[in-house]
Amino acid sequence: MHDSAEIGRVQASSAHTVGVVGGGQLGRMVAEAAAPLGVDVIVVDPTPGCPASRVAEQIEGGFDDRAAIEELTRRADAVTVEIELADPDALAAAAEAHDTPVHPDPETLRTIRDKLAQTRAFDEAGVPLPAYRAVDDPADLRAAVETFGEVMCKARTGGYDGRGNVPVSRDALERDEAFAERLAAVGAADGTGAVAEEFVDFERELSVIGVVGDDEVRTYPPTETIHEAEILRETLVPARTTRAVSERARSVARDVLSALDGRGVYGIELFETTDGEGLLNEVAPRPHNSGHWTIEGTVTSQFENHVRAVLGLPLGSTAPRGPTATANLLGGERLAELPASDDDGRVPVVGFETGVADDVSHDRGSNESGTDGVVLRGLDAVLAAGDAAFHWYGKREVYPLRKVGHVTVSREWKEKTGDTSESAGDSEVDTSAGGESERRGTPEAVLAAARTHTDRLQFDAES
Numbered sequence: 001m002h003d004s005a006e007i008g009r010v011q012a013s014s015a016h017t018v019g020v021v022g023g024g025q026l027g028r029m030v031a032e033a034a035a036p037l038g039v040d041v042i043v044v045d046p047t048p049g050c051p052a053s054r055v056a057e058q059i060e061g062g063f064d065d066r067a068a069i070e071e072l073t074r075r076a077d078a079v080t081v082e083i084e085l086a087d088p089d090a091l092a093a094a095a096e097a098h099d100t101p102v103h104p105d106p107e108t109l110r111t112i113r114d115k116l117a118q119t120r121a122f123d124e125a126g127v128p129l130p131a132y133r134a135v136d137d138p139a140d141l142r143a144a145v146e147t148f149g150e151v152m153c154k155a156r157t158g159g160y161d162g163r164g165n166v167p168v169s170r171d172a173l174e175r176d177e178a179f180a181e182r183l184a185a186v187g188a189a190d191g192t193g194a195v196a197e198e199f200v201d202f203e204r205e206l207s208v209i210g211v212v213g214d215d216e217v218r219t220y221p222p223t224e225t226i227h228e229a230e231i232l233r234e235t236l237v238p239a240r241t242t243r244a245v246s247e248r249a250r251s252v253a254r255d256v257l258s259a260l261d262g263r264g265v266y267g268i269e270l271f272e273t274t275d276g277e278g279l280l281n282e283v284a285p286r287p288h289n290s291g292h293w294t295i296e297g298t299v300t301s302q303f304e305n306h307v308r309a310v311l312g313l314p315l316g317s318t319a320p321r322g323p324t325a326t327a328n329l330l331g332g333e334r335l336a337e338l339p340a341s342d343d344d345g346r347v348p349v350v351g352f353e354t355g356v357a358d359d360v361s362h363d364r365g366s367n368e369s370g371t372d373g374v375v376l377r378g379l380d381a382v383l384a385a386g387d388a389a390f391h392w393y394g395k396r397e398v399y400p401l402r403k404v405g406h407v408t409v410s411r412e413w414k415e416k417t418g419d420t421s422e423s424a425g426d427s428e429v430d431t432s433a434g435g436e437s438e439r440r441g442t443p444e445a446v447l448a449a450a451r452t453h454t455d456r457l458q459f460d461a462e463s
């Protein structure tokens with residue numbers, strides 16, 4: 001028999017609290033993964049009822065709110081971030097005041113959140129990347145296009161989910177105002193600066209999720225990422241590439257990780273060039289959209305490994321379970337046609353249409369703005385199909401191209417490889433479509449299934 005003091009001591013030693021700056025979908029999925037480990041999560045986020053608040057405690061405050069970050073740091077055993085807007089100065093000051101570890105290191109956050117500083121740091125570390133130049137004004141952007149041809153212009157700070165990135169083609173050379181317009185489009189017309197990167201003629205885009213633990217580093221198998229208009233739409237594992245390219249991608253990722261300070265998960269986006277090289281695109285100092293597939297598709301998800309890493313616990317296996325595809329659910333362009341949209345295009349999400357009651361199931365909080373809302377239709381069909389995992393982020397408002405959820409389809413390998421090592425799935429890929437039983441699959445089949453499911457899901461005006 002344990003006496004109560006001993007039980008209390010045992011419980012206290014296993015219950016940690018992780019503080020997260022940001023409480024969007026990534027914070028929500030961190031908290032979902034933390035719970036089974038006995039780890040509580042507190043988030044700082046400015047939006048009342050932010051996505052993570054349904055599964056974690058929320059301190060309402062901005063990503064640079066010193067008082068909120070101070071409270072977070074005082075109450076947590078370790079602090080991390082889920083959005084690059086987190087202020088490194090506030091984190092460093094609070095960490096010092098309370099002797100609370102912050103992962104990644106605030107200096108690494110400072111470097112990564114500034115795209116120019118990030119690119120220079122990896123360039124100096126010898127990581128292969130596209131040619132680039134700093135852009136302070138329209139003349140710099142013109143010079144970049146004259147030197148490289150088409151470039152991707154990225155705001156130095158503040159961009160994510162497609163915002164802050166615009167391609168600039170040679171056509172811009174014909175109109176002088178074009179360069180100022182492009183800088184304004186990335187939000188860098190005010191002199192905050194941008195970086196222009198040579199447009200890479202890539203075979204495909206890959207991403208490697210890496211995790212740095214106390215004394216170990218692991219990488220997940222490379223994810224093939226499919227973007228449209230600078231926004232991630234779908235991911236696929238195994239990537240439809242060769243074992244050699246996969247190994248190369250993981251090796252570039254390890255070089256990236258060794259140039260960074262601090263534990264945790266990092267999302268490393270790469271271009272696979274036409275000659276099989278891996279060039280670094282950019283790094284996120286946090287779990288990444290291209291790693292959502294790891295929830296169903298691996299032994300230990302990126303979110304669980306992030307929690308383990310920031311607390312200094314042993315990491316879990318990054319081995320894949322089978323071919324896995326994820327498709328993002330975005331606010332659709334069709335929303336623009338809805339009469340309900342207010343000035344900035346935001347529309348309240350009222351709830352889901354469920355077949356059970358043949359009616360709309362209202363989300364908590366529902367429509368407070370008085371604007372007509374939208375409902376998500378088609379969920380019953382996705383759930384009934386039985387092969388999909390549906391993830392809803394709980395955002396109260398949707399606008400065109402906002403990430404509001406995702407669907408994952410994960411199956412067993414079509415052929416038994418018997419290979420459970422972390423490189424399993426890198427072997428030559430069978431791309432023949434479907435035809436097998438539901439449980440087994442090819443990359444093509446899981447991608448097609450994830451697409452079919454997301455096509456079924458649509459926002460529609462509340463009737």
Ligand code: AIR
Nearest residue numbers: 022023024025026027082083160402
């Ligand atoms: N996020 C952070 N950097 C990139 C992304 N996608 C996630 C984080 C953040 C949320 O997106 O979880 O809190 C913000 O999404 P939104 O739709 O509110 O802008």
